[in-house]
Amino acid sequence: MNVLVKILAHKLFALTVLVGVGIWFLVIPAFTGRLGANPLEALLHESGEIAIWTLGAVLALSPLRVLFPNSRVVAALNRHRRAIGVTACIYGLLHFSFHVLYEGGWDGLVRSLSKPFIWFGAAGLTILVILATTSNQWSIRALGGKNWKLLHRLAYVAAGLLIYHQAIAGKGHWAITRWLLFPLAALQLARFAKTFSQKKRQDLSRRINKRTLVEMSSATASASRR
Amino acid sequence: MRKVEVGRPWEIPSCAVTPEAHYLRRREFLRLFGYGIAGTALLPATMRAASAGFPDSVNPSFKLEGVKLTSEDSITSYNNFYEWGFAKDQPQELSNKGWKTDPWALEIGGLCASPRKIGINELIKLVGGIERRNYRHRCVEAWSMVIPWDGFPLAKLIDLAQPNPEAKYVKFTSFLDPEQCPGQRSNDLPWPYTEGLTLREAMNELAFLATGLYGKPLRNQNGAPIRLVVPWKYGFKSAKSLVKIDFVSDRPKTTWNELAPNEYGFYANVNPNVDHPRWSQASERVIGGGFFSGKQPTLIFNGYEKQVAHLYAGMDLRKDF
Numbered sequence: 001m002n003v004l005v006k007i008l009a010h011k012l013f014a015l016t017v018l019v020g021v022g023i024w025f026l027v028i029p030a031f032t033g034r035l036g037a038n039p040l041e042a043l044l045h046e047s048g049e050i051a052i053w054t055l056g057a058v059l060a061l062s063p064l065r066v067l068f069p070n071s072r073v074v075a076a077l078n079r080h081r082r083a084i085g086v087t088a089c090i091y092g093l094l095h096f097s098f099h100v101l102y103e104g105g106w107d108g109l110v111r112s113l114s115k116p117f118i119w120f121g122a123a124g125l126t127i128l129v130i131l132a133t134t135s136n137q138w139s140i141r142a143l144g145g146k147n148w149k150l151l152h153r154l155a156y157v158a159a160g161l162l163i164y165h166q167a168i169a170g171k172g173h174w175a176i177t178r179w180l181l182f183p184l185a186a187l188q189l190a191r192f193a194k195t196f197s198q199k200k201r202q203d204l205s206r207r208i209n210k211r212t213l214v215e216m217s218s219a220t221a222s223a224s225r226r
Numbered sequence: 227m228r229k230v231e232v233g234r235p236w237e238i239p240s241c242a243v244t245p246e247a248h249y250l251r252r253r254e255f256l257r258l259f260g261y262g263i264a265g266t267a268l269l270p271a272t273m274r275a276a277s278a279g280f281p282d283s284v285n286p287s288f289k290l291e292g293v294k295l296t297s298e299d300s301i302t303s304y305n306n307f308y309e310w311g312f313a314k315d316q317p318q319e320l321s322n323k324g325w326k327t328d329p330w331a332l333e334i335g336g337l338c339a340s341p342r343k344i345g346i347n348e349l350i351k352l353v354g355g356i357e358r359r360n361y362r363h364r365c366v367e368a369w370s371m372v373i374p375w376d377g378f379p380l381a382k383l384i385d386l387a388q389p390n391p392e393a394k395y396v397k398f399t400s401f402l403d404p405e406q407c408p409g410q411r412s413n414d415l416p417w418p419y420t421e422g423l424t425l426r427e428a429m430n431e432l433a434f435l436a437t438g439l440y441g442k443p444l445r446n447q448n449g450a451p452i453r454l455v456v457p458w459k460y461g462f463k464s465a466k467s468l469v470k471i472d473f474v475s476d477r478p479k480t481t482w483n484e485l486a487p488n489e490y491g492f493y494a495n496v497n498p499n500v501d502h503p504r505w506s507q508a509s510e511r512v513i514g515g516g517f518f519s520g521k522q523p524t525l526i527f528n529g530y531e532k533q534v535a536h537l538y539a540g541m542d543l544r545k546d547f
Contacts, residue, residue, distance in 0.1 A: 036303060038304060038511065041511070102511065104520015105520055108520065108521055111506050115504060171367060175312070
């Protein structure tokens with residue numbers, strides 16, 4: 001277990017997985033001719049899928065940390081949140097460049113911009129770019145921790161936009177929507193449920209503490225009066 | 227316990243099936259027969275009609291001069307055939323795991339004087355054999371191919387069936403076999419796949435029933451053993467692996483139109499000026515073009531304006547898309 005946690009927490013592990021996914025699904029198929037009859041479309045779709053799953057992974061990490069505060073595996077994976085988030089943005093940018101190439105030039109690109117599913121994709125990717133460029137210590141200091149955190153909550157907005165982008169892009173491909181949206185939503189709900197009940201319990205114990213304090217103080221007061 | 231075989235309605239009884247040994251020797255028989263009269267070109271029409279009897283050359287009226295054919299490999303590996311899954315490579319992989327498309331019977335019925343249930347080779351004989359046509363194929367997803375189909379005009383089958391005067395539409399029904407077919411076990415689409423044409427559209431010289439491509443019997447993933455090909459419409463109109471063709475008086479329900487009527491019209495004529503609500507139809511990606519080929523402009527009626535535009539005279543193609 002210790003070894004596993006050590007491996008999972010290592011930077012090299014994160015780098016290997018995040019780059020490895022691209023090598024496995026994009027580079028190797030491209031160089032072995034396994035992209036099929038419409039290779040650029042395959043790269044376009046694969047890069048988009050990698051980007052959205054990577055974003056899904058990073059969004060799953062913070063609720064997991066709340067839900068399993070004692071899990072060392074979750075803690076180890078949480079160390080890589082910044083790297084995973086930036087990687088999602090890089091695959092998103094790759095996806096966008098494949099889109100430009102697929103449309104084959106300026107005219108096609110401009111024409112594609114008339115369609116809502118492209119707006120959602122572009123808006124989501126813009127957010128990811130902003131978040132990736134502010135994913136460094138300097139930005140956190142410059143913005144202040146509170147503002148920075150607020151800004152990076154936009155990741156959830158990006159996820160919503162991009163899942164919708166993906167859902168309406170094709171002809172009846174709901175699989176990713178199902179397998180990404182529902183588990184992520186379930187994790188968030190569970191996180192909120194837990195923090196809510198924890199807060200309630202804290203409030204309750206605080207109130208009880210207060211009451212006992214008041215009772216104690218009145219008791220001592222009456223005792224001293226006597 | 228003995229296993230009782232319950233046949234599907236379209237199955238021909240096992241007593242009518244040619245024993246495998248005879249079947250396997252059919253080429254030998256043909257070869258001997260062919261040598262006997264010095265070459266297949268001299269075979270009588272009925273012999274050319276057998277599944278081995280594909281023509282050597284394209285019907286000159288449907289040659290598409292100067293257009294590059296899509297490779298056989300691409301045509302047989304990049305398919306939208308949702309019965310076998312949503313991914314383009316799934317039909318090739320999954321439809322060839324024991325799904326039998328031979329023998330196969332096609333039922334021709336509805337409002338016609340001469341309904342029948344008929345094997346594909348027998349049907350080919352009745353309509354006078356196979357011809358080859360190169361057709362453009364434009365998918366509603368904005369990609370295209372050029373395919374050398376082997377088959378016969380749909381009009382010949384209609385002549386055979388003799389539809390009644392009240393028949394206004396032709397309904398096409400694909401096979402239903404959820405046991406074999408992973409896609410049909412989900413309810414993402416209402417199965418079986420159905421499509422339809424007006425009788426006038428079906429009588430047009432371009433409407434075609436394909437039984438092969440590149441001079442070989444249709445591969446399972448392309449809709450074996452017989453499929454519709456209507457090249458001036460988006461590909462989803464060309465229903466695959468047909469078990470039934472009916473003549474009907476009212477417009478039949480069609481699969482994609484039922485599913486999303488605002489996105490997939492009944493007519494579904496290729497039209498660069500009427501976009502799909504979610505993507506542009508102005509241009510298309512030609513399969514086999516390579517990384518930097520970009521897209522080419524889409525033509526009205528997929529380039530078959532001369533042959534079919536009169537069918538839609540006076541219609542608002544934006545409304546009746």
